[in-house]
Amino acid sequence: LSSMTGDSLFISHEVWDYGWTMGWIPIGNNTLGYPTLGGAQDVDCFILNPEKVPYRWVDFRNGGVDIPCADSIDARGDVNLNEIGYEIADAVLFSKYFVDGLGVFTVNPEGQIAATDVNADGIALSVADLVYTIRVVVGDALAYPKITPTAVRFANNGGVLSVDERLGAAFVVVEGDVVPHLLAENMLMDYQFDGNNTRILVYSLTQGEALEGEFLQVDGDVISVEMALYDGQPAVARLVPTQYVLHQSYPNPFNPATTLSFEVPVAGEYSLKIFNVTGQQIGEFSGQAEVGTTTVEWNAGDNQASGVYFYRLTVGDFSATKKMILLK
Secondary structure (H helix, E strand, O other): OEOOOOOOEEEEEEEEOHHHOOOEEOOOOOOOOOOOOOOOOHHHHHHOOOOOOOEEEEEEOOOOOOOOOHHHHOOOOOOOOOOOOOOHHHHHHHHHHHHHOHHHOOOOHHHHHHHOOOOOOOOOOOHHHHHHHHHHHHOOOOOOOOOOOEEEEEEEEOOEEEEEEEEEEEEEEEEOOOOOEEOOOOOEEEEEEOOOEEEEEEEOOOOOOOEEEEEEEOOOOEEEEEEEEOOOOEEEEEEOOOOOEEOOOEOOOEOOEEEEEEEEOOOEEEEEEEEOOOOOEEEEEEEEEOOEEEEEEEEOOOOOOOEEEEEEEEEOOEEEEEEEEEOO
8 A cells, every 4th residue: 555645655564364263463574485374574674675664554353255165155044154953943034034024134134044044945944944943943844954155176188078977068268268069969058248257157948968079179268167967966176187297386485484386186195305406305295195185384483594405396297496595
């Protein structure tokens, strides 16, 4: 942030995590490095810029992005959102809505409204929902189970998209204006450019037809993928790498810790060794790497001097080396 005249800069003072559960994080801890939840770091904002010292005047409170799992989004029957569904309290609160209106939902109105669709007909806040809530509470009916998404292995091999399950439909968003090519011959495809991205729907109106394996080819970066099995059950795309990749450490330069990550298309034993500029091994990570991305953190501590370091990954017949810079 800057003053209106542009002669003063203001950076973080106190930083609170999501929900204030940890209290405020001391900003002056310059051992955190980037990226960090601790706000602006002294080493980057003061020591490296002694002639332009900003003011710590900005407090960040209750910040962050809360990403709930799919099963926690669906709170059917838990109208008061206390994580216990189908209580007397849920039925009483729901009944008050019909007399007092939406004002009775004070915890999280959107979430509480969604939780009232207890008969799973897609319509919330109905008398039918209230009746079914009461029936479940008194033991005359069974609660509708939550719909648990199924994990589907999804691969993007140079723009060729594929899955390992029978899907009823797939919705893909690709960056930019692209012309997709349908690879699943038994399916239909509709697509449109919305001004920023191309939205693509692959589906079928024929009984028994589903997509499996390679189903779409796109020339662009895939932003998102939404899929459902043939029976309508939602699916969670688990991206499967198509090749071995050793990523650049982040942050780089770093002090004193940095994150190292790599991708493997096939599970196997791995070895990730760290060397100094003279070729001396000073650290190692090893173990079983599952299909997907593996991440480790290396902390140089106080024993290592500033300079260039190398890290080498070995998985099966694959080997790759990259360098990183420790800057104290």
